[in-house]
Amino acid sequence: MFTIVRDLIRYNIEFAVGLFILLLLIAAVVLSFFSPYPAADIYVVPPDLPPDAEFWLGTTSRGQDTFWQLMIGLRNTLGFGVGVAFLSRILSLVVGLTAGYAGGRTDRVLMAINDSVMVIPQFPILVLFYFVLKDDMNWLMLVLILSALGWAYDARLIRSIAMSLRTRPFTTQSVYSGMSMRKILVEEHLPYVMPVVFATTMNNMIWSIGMEITLSVLGFTDVDTPTMGQMIYWANSHSALISGIWWWVAAPVGAIVILFIGLFLLSMSMNEYIDPRSRLNRMGV
Amino acid sequence: MPTAVLQTPPAPAAAEPVLVVDRLRAYYRTHAFGLDRDIRAVDDISLTVAPGEVYGIAGESSSGKTTLIKTIVGAIRPPLAVVGGSVRFRFGGEIRDIYALTPAELQTIRWRHLSCILQGSMNVLNPVRQIRHSFQDFAFPHMGLKPAAFWQAVRAHLARLDLDPAVLDSYPHQLSGGMRQRTTIALATVCTPEFIVADEPTTALDVIVQRDVLTMLRDIQRRLGSSFLFVTHDMSVHATVSDRVGIVYAGRLVEEAETPTLFRGALHPYTQHLVASLPRIGDTTRRASLPGRPPSLADPPSGCRFHPRCPLAMDVCREKVPALVEAAPRHRVACFAVSGAPS
Amino acid sequence: MTAYLIFISRRFGQLLLVVFLGISATFFITHMTPVDPVAESITAITNFGKADPEAILLMRKTLTELYGLQGNLFEQYLQFWSRLARGDLGPSLSAFPTPVSQIILRALPWTVGLMISATLISFLLGNTLGALAGYYRNSRLLKLAGLALIGLQPIPYYILAFILLILFGYVWPVLPITGGYEMNADTSFSLTLVLDILRHSILPAMALVMVGAGSWLTGMRALTSNIVTEDYVTFAELGGVGSTRILRSYVVRNALVPQLTGLAMSLGAIFNGTVITEIVFGYPGIGSLLISAVHAGDYSLVLGLASLSIVGVAIAVFLIDILSPLLDPRMKAE
Numbered sequence: 001m002f003t004i005v006r007d008l009i010r011y012n013i014e015f016a017v018g019l020f021i022l023l024l025l026i027a028a029v030v031l032s033f034f035s036p037y038p039a040a041d042i043y044v045v046p047p048d049l050p051p052d053a054e055f056w057l058g059t060t061s062r063g064q065d066t067f068w069q070l071m072i073g074l075r076n077t078l079g080f081g082v083g084v085a086f087l088s089r090i091l092s093l094v095v096g097l098t099a100g101y102a103g104g105r106t107d108r109v110l111m112a113i114n115d116s117v118m119v120i121p122q123f124p125i126l127v128l129f130y131f132v133l134k135d136d137m138n139w140l141m142l143v144l145i146l147s148a149l150g151w152a153y154d155a156r157l158i159r160s161i162a163m164s165l166r167t168r169p170f171t172t173q174s175v176y177s178g179m180s181m182r183k184i185l186v187e188e189h190l191p192y193v194m195p196v197v198f199a200t201t202m203n204n205m206i207w208s209i210g211m212e213i214t215l216s217v218l219g220f221t222d223v224d225t226p227t228m229g230q231m232i233y234w235a236n237s238h239s240a241l242i243s244g245i246w247w248w249v250a251a252p253v254g255a256i257v258i259l260f261i262g263l264f265l266l267s268m269s270m271n272e273y274i275d276p277r278s279r280l281n282r283m284g285v
Numbered sequence: 286m287p288t289a290v291l292q293t294p295p296a297p298a299a300a301e302p303v304l305v306v307d308r309l310r311a312y313y314r315t316h317a318f319g320l321d322r323d324i325r326a327v328d329d330i331s332l333t334v335a336p337g338e339v340y341g342i343a344g345e346s347s348s349g350k351t352t353l354i355k356t357i358v359g360a361i362r363p364p365l366a367v368v369g370g371s372v373r374f375r376f377g378g379e380i381r382d383i384y385a386l387t388p389a390e391l392q393t394i395r396w397r398h399l400s401c402i403l404q405g406s407m408n409v410l411n412p413v414r415q416i417r418h419s420f421q422d423f424a425f426p427h428m429g430l431k432p433a434a435f436w437q438a439v440r441a442h443l444a445r446l447d448l449d450p451a452v453l454d455s456y457p458h459q460l461s462g463g464m465r466q467r468t469t470i471a472l473a474t475v476c477t478p479e480f481i482v483a484d485e486p487t488t489a490l491d492v493i494v495q496r497d498v499l500t501m502l503r504d505i506q507r508r509l510g511s512s513f514l515f516v517t518h519d520m521s522v523h524a525t526v527s528d529r530v531g532i533v534y535a536g537r538l539v540e541e542a543e544t545p546t547l548f549r550g551a552l553h554p555y556t557q558h559l560v561a562s563l564p565r566i567g568d569t570t571r572r573a574s575l576p577g578r579p580p581s582l583a584d585p586p587s588g589c590r591f592h593p594r595c596p597l598a599m600d601v602c603r604e605k606v607p608a609l610v611e612a613a614p615r616h617r618v619a620c621f622a623v624s625g626a627p628s
Numbered sequence: 629m630t631a632y633l634i635f636i637s638r639r640f641g642q643l644l645l646v647v648f649l650g651i652s653a654t655f656f657i658t659h660m661t662p663v664d665p666v667a668e669s670i671t672a673i674t675n676f677g678k679a680d681p682e683a684i685l686l687m688r689k690t691l692t693e694l695y696g697l698q699g700n701l702f703e704q705y706l707q708f709w710s711r712l713a714r715g716d717l718g719p720s721l722s723a724f725p726t727p728v729s730q731i732i733l734r735a736l737p738w739t740v741g742l743m744i745s746a747t748l749i750s751f752l753l754g755n756t757l758g759a760l761a762g763y764y765r766n767s768r769l770l771k772l773a774g775l776a777l778i779g780l781q782p783i784p785y786y787i788l789a790f791i792l793l794i795l796f797g798y799v800w801p802v803l804p805i806t807g808g809y810e811m812n813a814d815t816s817f818s819l820t821l822v823l824d825i826l827r828h829s830i831l832p833a834m835a836l837v838m839v840g841a842g843s844w845l846t847g848m849r850a851l852t853s854n855i856v857t858e859d860y861v862t863f864a865e866l867g868g869v870g871s872t873r874i875l876r877s878y879v880v881r882n883a884l885v886p887q888l889t890g891l892a893m894s895l896g897a898i899f900n901g902t903v904i905t906e907i908v909f910g911y912p913g914i915g916s917l918l919i920s921a922v923h924a925g926d927y928s929l930v931l932g933l934a935s936l937s938i939v940g941v942a943i944a945v946f947l948i949d950i951l952s953p954l955l956d957p958r959m960k961a962e
């Protein structure tokens with residue numbers, strides 16, 4: 001494990017940059033716990049100050065320190081992404097492994113459902129959810145809903161791996177030695193699909209955080225858990241751009257772009273690590 | 286065009302060679318995570334092919350036959366790299382050095398003068414287009430005919446090879462393996478090239494179809510008078526098809542002679558083994574198989590690459606590389622047991 | 629031919645399943661909530677100040693009917709379907725009594741137009757660049773173009789659109805940043821109107837293309853660098869077939885089928901992107917309509933838009949899916 005990471009850092013610049021960004025983000029999360037102001041409090045500092053030595057990223061029209069808002073927002077946003085990724089990974093593992101291992105009718109039924117979930121446009125459904133739930137639409141609820149929508153792509157991927165594992169001798173051996181299907185899947189097959197699960201985690205986070213940001217900016221989420229999207233929402237509702245408080249918008253937008261590029265680089269380099277063909281390409285050049 | 290073919294006179298044996306391969310070396314070079322590796326699949330091979338001659342190349346799997354072919358026809362894509370040597374064809378009295386030509390010049394030679402039938406011919410036809418498109422793409426630019434005359438020539442060529450012209454309107458997956466291979470051969474010969482390279486053209490086919498395809502190839506060769514470079518690991522095929530045979534072992538040419546000489550009086554221990562292991566009618570004794578495994582081309586044995594498996598190996602074989610020398614007229618061999626150890 | 633018909637019917641079955649699952653989801657989302665939607669909606673609408681008692685009564689009746697609050701859950705569910713099948717989505721609540729279908733129909737061409745043109749542009753652009761980059765692997769220029777597009781690809785639609793809005797709205801205001809056409813334009817058909825509509829579509833389309841093209845590029849580049857090692861490409865090169873022809877008829881032609889499948893699979897995501905981009909630029913399509921419906925508490929419109937999106941995308945996916953075998957003769961035979 002350690003040598004893999006070391007080799008990746010040394011020979012894969014995408015991975016190195018992605019990892020660096022990830023470490024920055026983790027630092028931000030840690031830092032957020034030392035914020036001098038509670039996240040939701042307003043008018044704790046003078047409003048509308050441009051960036052300077054005291055307020056690195058200026059202050060907002062709501063009298064909040066942009067820097068600390070950003071750190072807390074990053075924490076919540078990342079937490080959101082991790083939560084959705086975790087739950088939806090479980091779903092895609094269950095569906096993918098079962099379909100791939102069981103095959104036949106089970107596989108066909110599961111994949112038909114899988115493909116349906118894949119093409120159903122999620123945004124209108126999410127808006128509909130917000131519309132009926134209104135104030136009950138909290139952070140946790142959104143995690144659950146997005147997890148329920150975001151597993152299909154990866155389940156298909158995991159299924160294809162499971163299908164190839166099914167024909168390997170060790171599977172047959174386990175079957176003859178009387179292991180249950182659940183045991184075979186968890187103890188024998190899971191380790192093989194873990195690398196793919198990690199790689200898809202990044203993509204899933206890109207997707208779920210993107211959705212969360214979009215919904216927050218539109219004001220369709222819980223206002224009590226400040227996230228990156230919510231920062232933009234408040235900035236927009238105070239017409240920050242028109243009144244020239246550009247840092248209020250620039251800080252979250254910049255952070256989001258960096259966050260996404262970091263996640264994307266990680267997912268790209270992991271995919272490359274997993275797919276021997278592209279790895280060979282890199283070696284061959 | 287086809288009528289011109291029939292008038293081609295058979296070439297005299299002593300004419301200038303149509304192909305000269307000189308000290309050719311081609312490696313697969315990979316560098317992965319800081320580790321460099323060379324697979325020396327073609328290592329210092331020299332040979333010539335005369336006009337109208339069928340030159341056979343034999344050798345076990347992974348000995349570098351296909352790589353040699355790729356290098357000769359200029360199909361070089363990384364990680365394969367030509368490390369040294371040259372390949373020169375003589376077409377219409379003009380010498381063409383394959384590695385000195387620009388891509389555009391190379392393109393003018395292909396199919397008109399030099400065509401090939403690749404190993405794994407099952408997948409050489411574009412799966413999503415009808416076969417007529419392949420003829421159009423490969424042959425039309427080289428034949429200088431009006432479309433109507435071109436298609437007439439193609440149909441005539443197919444008919445001569447006992448192929449139903451309806452194959453033109455089929456997709457590759459609609460044809461059987463044998464049909465596909467015969468179609469590929471028709472495609473490779475429709476422009477009446479002077480030099481045709483065939484890499485294991487019959488290997489994937491069942492025995493009956495194999496014979497059909499071989500007969501077809503021989504007929505074409507007789508009619509066109511082209512030179513053939515014919516690769517197969519199957520010695521019995523060489524016995525019926527090739528005029529001369531070169532034996533490749535671990536990326537090197539170890540023996541070369543006219544076919545009857547090679548089968549009756551092989552000098553190299555490896556060739557002797559190959560010839561001895563041919564099945565003979567009425568012979569029921571079990572043949573001894575060669576001990577040991579084929580060598581790794583990434584890290585080949587020192588000296589003579591055959592020495593770990595050679596029953597005659599001497600000390601010198603482990604240290605020095607035997608040169609390919611003429612042991613008899615038109616019979617070259619690379620073995621210290623034949624040519625004597627160097628002083 | 630019969631194989632193709634079987635293929636089509638199987639795809640059609642999948643289409644029905646998507647519609648069934650999607651619509652059922654919307655039904656249960658709206659019926660399983662603890663909130664009383666009728667009361668909520670009435671409050672929302674009366675907050676708008678249109679407190680005509682007769683209209684409210686009518687609304688309550690329509691709403692109750694819409695929510696299918698008569699009968700048990702199963703009866704409500706059946707009723708929901710039968711209404712949908714008739715295309716009757718009820719009257720809009722915020723623009724009472726205009727039928728929802730009529731309002732959606734007005735917005736639909738904007739979304740469909742934007743989505744088709746942006747998808748077409750990004751598909752063609754990404755695939756062309758990707759094929760070139762995969763085939764001419766040493767070109768610096770192509771590498772650079774690839775890097776730029778791939779870097780944009782992970783950025784959420786909303787954020788990229790927002791950045792464009794800032795750039796072209798405040799930093800360098802040369803393009804219209806909101807609406808589908810000039811506010812007080814003469815809406816009778818004329819060249820100026822067409823040009824105006826085109827000008828307004830530039831930024832939304834640009835945002836969609838910038839996010840979308842990268843993934844086509846990466847996909848196509850990977851496919852191309854695999855396909856160039858296929859025997860039929862090597863053979864064509866040895867056959868002296870020109871490189872343009874090889875790229876077009878051998879490489880791209882073979883890569884097109886998987887890319888089309890990819891298009892079908894990502895259509896839902898592309899639709900999301902279109903809707904979200906519309907919202908940023910106030911483009912008068914489904915997206916903006918959806919947001920204003922939410923703000924106006926127009927239940928029937930939100931429900932109608934969600935259902936229609938599901939059905940529309942599913943049909944589009946179906947159409948693209950059944951196209952693939954026409955490009956790959958092997959699929960037709962299977």
Ligand SMILES: Nc1ncnc2c1ncn2[C@@H]1O[C@H](COP(=O)(O)OP(=O)(O)OP(=O)(O)O)[C@@H](O)[C@H]1O
Pocket residue numbers: 313324326344345346347348349350351352353364365404518582
């Ligand atoms: N693309 C490649 N990259 C790296 N090594 C390769 C590549 N292609 C072939 N090789 C290696 O080069 C050596 C020679 O292979 P080649 O295909 O020329 O053998 P061959 O004699 O044609 O065998 P066969 O009879 O099985 O066709 C083998 O060791 C093979 O593993």
Ligand code: SF4
Pocket residue numbers: 553554555589590591592593595596597598599602607619620621622623
């Ligand atoms: S050179 Fe030596 S090892 Fe090589 S074949 Fe001759 S005798 Fe055997």
Ligand SMILES: [Mg+2]
Pocket residue numbers: 350351352404484485
């Ligand atoms: Mg070979």
